Amino acid sequence: MPFFSRKPSLESLPGFAMPADCMQTLHSASAFRQALLELIRSAKVRIHLAALYLQQDxxxxxxxxxxxQAASSNxxxxxxxxxxxxxAQRGLIGQGKQAGNAAWYRQRAQQQPLANLAIYGVPAQSKELxxxxxxxxxxxxSDVLYSGASLNNVYLHVGERYRFDRxxxxxxxxxxxSMSHYLIAQLATxxxxxxxxxxxxxxxxxxxxxxxxxxxxLAHTQYRLPPGTHRSTSIHPVCGQGRGNPFNGLLLQLLRQPMRQLVICTPYFNLPRSVLLQIDALLAHGVNVEIIVGDxxxxxxYIPPEQAFKVIGCLPYLYEMNLRRFARKRQSYLQNGQLTLxxxxxxxxxxxxKGLWIDQQYMLITGNNLNPRAFNLDLENGLLIHDPQHILQAQITEELTNIRQHTTVLSHYRQLQKLQDYPEKVRKLLGRLGKFRIDRLFYRLL
Structure with missing residues (x-):
């Protein structure tokens, strides 16, 4: 099993010691919104925010x-x-031609020019695709509020619906x-x-x-960190872009660590081949693997069948088809309880x-979707927490309990729908994609 190793290769990872009272886990989008706004209002020195987008809603x-308000008052x-x-320079997918959020940013800046407020557009690639x-x-x-969430109504739970994150x-x-220095030194300039x-x-x-x-x-830059090992609880920020980057290396190192249990969260079930191989190696060695994914x-x-069909609405069905194939090949592990979906x-x-939990030792907080796009194309980062003394375990257990609250456990792959069960327009389009193997391109890019 060349992809499996139990060597403690993470012990020398650079990072910071982490006091017991350093971290506070929030459990809802509304709590996240309240915390963000309170931090902004009380800021004295800096506000440096990184997110995929800030939406005009x-x-x-x-x-x-x-x-x-914060910038003008100080x-x-x-x-x-x-x-x-x-x-930032396009509209919402499926909503026709729109000016995008950048037009709103410019309009707001014209209304109230402030020398101490700047909005940067970072082009990780020449095209968003x-x-x-x-x-x-x-x-x-001196605080870091970390979430995979972007900034709009659904991520902030403004209105009836919310998008659940960590x-x-x-x-x-x-x-x-360290995180502020990276944004200023590597991006702003x-x-x-x-x-x-x-x-x-x-x-x-x-x-x-x-x-x-x-x-x-960016393929060769990292957060500025002190060297050395940490025998107590520690936190390690890591970033990367492109194939074989340090963050990908860290993710694969983490997947070689479990001795008893691995828990994975991902919203779009489309794991890279390297991750799938490591999961199979863990299962073969008796490790319990739990994967929590969105229905x-x-x-x-997702677009309900009673609403107008759009091509983008096929994506949730593609991910479910992927999950069904994954579960079918590993049905024996589902039956004996070693694999939990x-x-x-x-x-x-x-x-x-998104994220990983390993043997009550490691926890990864990240926006990385654990898919081929994140591994090969996007600029990603994450925070690895090493907790050998288990000072954070009560908080970690509480977070996992909250995440599992609205989940259903699959006991058989047949509980998932197959292509023939999908709405007619979805079925026809996915059938054509599969016939010409275009679905494989979708999995690499989306």
Missing amino acids: EGGEEVLEALY PQLDVRLFVDAHR FGVMHLKGFIID YHLLHHAELAD DPAVIRLDRPSETDGRTQRQLIRQLRQK KQANDF RLWKHDGNSYHL
Whole structure:
């Protein structure tokens, strides 16, 4: 089994010691929203936010207005927002042609110009299809609020629906400094990164060249961390972009660690081959594996059959087909209880959780979807927590209990629908994709 190793290869990973009272786990989107707004309002030195996007809706406007209020009331406060450049300059998928959030950023900046507030667009790739800026983390003074969530109504639970994620508030000045330094030193000053709150005209050819240079740089840059090992509880920020990057290496190292149990959360069931091979190696060695994934009706792109059909609505069915194939090949492990598959569904809400838990020793907090796109294209990061003394276990157990609350355990792969059970338009389109093997391209890019 070449993909399986029990060597403690993570012991020398650079990071920071983590006090017992450093972390606070939040359990809902509304609690996340409240914590974010309170931190912004009380900020004294810096507000550096990284998210895929800040949307122009009620939730997004509340956050942006809080940023403007904080910056205007304290001219010494350094306020910076980092989002994906391409995502900010287009409208919502399936909603027709729209100006995108960047137009809103520029309009708001024109209404109230502030020298201490900046919104940056980070182009991780030359086109959004081939990768996005997927860094996460809100650094406010000496605190880090980390979540896979972006900033809009559904992620912030403004209105009836919410998108469930993970939310951790870390009171840790060294961690905050390290993550802030990366955003400023590697992104804010890079010529490929654009100001979205200002009018700009960039030459396409020049910009593509700058983006290539940015990608090459990010493939080799990391958070600034002290060397050395930690025998007590510690936290380790890691980032990466492209094949074989340090974050991918860390993920695969983590998957070689379990001796008893591995828990995985992913919203879109489309695991890379390297991850699948490691899971099979763990199962073969008697390790219990639990995977918590969203039901297709809890997927971001799910469209009820009674609503107008859109091509993007096929994605949840593609992921379910993938999960069914995975479960069918490992049915014996499902039957003996060594493999546990949980489907999350709560009313009309959606599921967006990512992360790993290993043997009550390691916990990974991340925005990485654990799919080929995240492994090969997107700019990703995460926070690895090593807790050998189990000082955080009560909090970790409480989080997992909250996550499992709205899940159903699969005992057989036949509990999942197959292609013939899907709505007619979905069935026909997926049938054509499969016939020409285009579905394989979808799995690599989405």
